[in-house]
Amino acid sequence: MLDRISLSPIPVGCDAARPLELSLLFSNPTRSNGHTVPSTIIRNITAVSSQLAYSETILENITTISTNDVPTTKGTIQGLLYVPDILSDDSCFELSNQYVPANATRQADLPPTDYILIALVPWINSGCTKSFMTAASMDPLHAMLVYRPDDDDGQPPEAGSDLWDIDSGVGWKRTNHFPVYAVSSGSGERMMQQLSLYSGDLSEVPFADEINKTYSPNSADYVRVWTQLTVTPEPSLLAIWALVLIILGVLVTVIGGTSLLMHYVQNRRRASLRRRVMNGEVNLEALGIKRLTVPLTHIQTYPLFTYNYNPPKFSSPNPRKSLQSPGRSSFDSASPSSSYNRGKNGDRLDYQPTCLICLENFESKVTIIRELSCGHIFHPECIDEFLSEMSSLCPLCKASMYPRGHCPKITNSMVRRELSTRKLRSHRALGISFRNGWRRLLTRNGPGARPLHGGVSISTELGTSIQLQKQPSPPGNTRQRMQELITPIDETNSDDGRPQWKRAARTVFPGFS
Structure with missing residues (x-):
């Protein structure tokens, strides 16, 4: 059975996790020639037929409590959803039974293969949560989903809230080897209920008859909830500043490069004009x-x-x-x-x-x-x-x-003035040449010739x-x-009298008009 949960964005500085829970049909390991055949995934029941699987999408009310050591594969954490086992002599054992159904999927109910696991835990109090985390610390756990039972079905408290403290501190967030995400009370309770439905054999899971008729699985095979968490890191303050610095660096590079190129071009033009003035080709005063x-x-x-x-x-x-x-x-x-x-x-x-x-x-x-x-x-x-x-x-x-x-x-x-004059003369060259031709003709034939x-x-x-x-x-x-x-x-050739910003722009960009 696939239980799909899409988590909404979380506060800045935390990772946004979008868990996707799928109903999968796993094979049961059997012995062949004395060797153990590992369990494999036979079918993704939810993907093949949504009528034979449970699916839920959560689009809001998600809080990221801890993101330490996030083991992602292309931004995805995935594994089988389960409830960690705490010892029977633990004071929280009896207390947790009020919120965790007796048939909820435990590690013993999963295929006997080292699949990656994702835990679902009710946050009853800091002591019970610590017990669940201690029990899960020896498991191949890559993430934990928590919820506060009997709480308002709204946005869980922020990550910095004292309600998430264990042993009156936040040191556990740094020492934990897996990330912790909080969902709303209603979402957590529905997920726990579905987890209890997919812990038995093929004769006990929901839609058992349809699954057996459609896929003809072995009676020892498993249908379990497979969870995928798509982790999207939100930009931290450091990342935002890094992005700002990168943008500023690009702008400075573009502006500086453009300015240097324009200075180079203008320097070549000044050298060309200086050479022509010295050769008598250009009369600046004329x-x-x-x-x-x-x-x-x-x-x-x-x-x-x-x-x-x-x-x-x-x-x-x-x-x-x-x-x-x-x-x-x-x-x-x-x-x-x-x-x-x-x-x-x-x-x-x-x-x-x-x-x-x-x-x-x-x-x-x-x-x-x-x-x-x-x-x-x-x-x-x-x-x-x-x-x-x-x-x-x-x-x-x-x-x-x-x-x-x-x-x-x-x-x-x-x-700039000499260049504009040359362009103007080139545009008028044909007309001027035509008029000068008529003027010379009239001069030759005139009385003063x-x-x-x-x-x-x-x-x-x-x-x-x-x-x-x-x-x-x-x-x-x-x-x-x-x-x-x-x-x-023409006094317009000088920058005197121009606004300060125009003079500054011409200093940085010599070709600016």
Whole structure:
């Protein structure tokens, strides 16, 4: 007969046990050729026919009292259910007879083979329970089920209750070699009653006629209650902390790994941007990323000349309007008497009669000018202060005067801005190329496409000693003019003004936007 009991969860820190009790048909050992044949399980009657077996499932009111030395096989404790024998001279012998039927299954009623056993004991008092435990200590016991008779049919007392004390202490829980589980009073009494029904031979057990007719067993075979306890350890406080630490460790590993990977990627991007800036491939200031200034020693490498203006040999009603051409080139000073400007590629330049910074006209053969690499000319004192203190770009054409091989400190915000600019340019490349094609076509066919002879030449009458002298600062209104000529910088590239959490996130995750 199978008595199946499913035990409900128990308090945190204890093991949850789900006992499953089955009605099994065991063979009786016989002698064959002088050797003992061990008893074997013939049928699981409950599994084959639930009509021929007792079965009960307990889903609640379970308390785990002790879990010491739980012998489990894949989380299962199983064995034959029985009541341990206490000595007749024990004071609890007569007392226990009130709760344990005389025909309840004892060890003598079980097959004479070393099956694992599970005890069922009424917890009458601590002394009687100690007697039952002492009697069971010599048996192959793997678990004990207890119940408090005549108690309320509800949840048994908690494991820490004084009602479970033996000899006024809890030392027995540590010294016991088997776990102890408490069921409710009603469940324990029903189990004890069923245990008394399955202690006799095949002519006495419930449904004996049907079992004999169905299975044709030997009259000496046994039908007994087989109990299985599925033990599920509840997470202890230590286990919970271990789980928390594992989760935290995984999170730290993931976050740290992600952060290190992003730092590595950003470091590569900073190195790439630094290399391109040093090679002159990227102009940070022209992109509005960072304000740059040019070292004075580099500015003084741009040549100084004496401004020399030669009027054109033909009359023009509006020479300034007719002298419109590209501005990025340098003056050819090979011949002071030349009547036009020639750039690096032989292109003729605009007529430049005025310093764009201070807006003062140049005096022919008097004013000293500095020519930038783009071909535009300014007063030395104006352009020196502008490039060394204001901007690295030519005030007129915005060409970069920043020296090659130099690079400011590259930050992640610069990398993000330059990367976004490149992506934006790649998306607009086709449209821009199309528009530029039409613009070049219109320029070739326009009235200003034909170069006109200008009237400016420059001469190298000053020596290198002038180039190395620091030029005097221009007046205050000129500095205001310099501020107006500076290329605007996008302040959103900086982390200044951002919330603290965003700055912290960008520190940990450089790619965070």
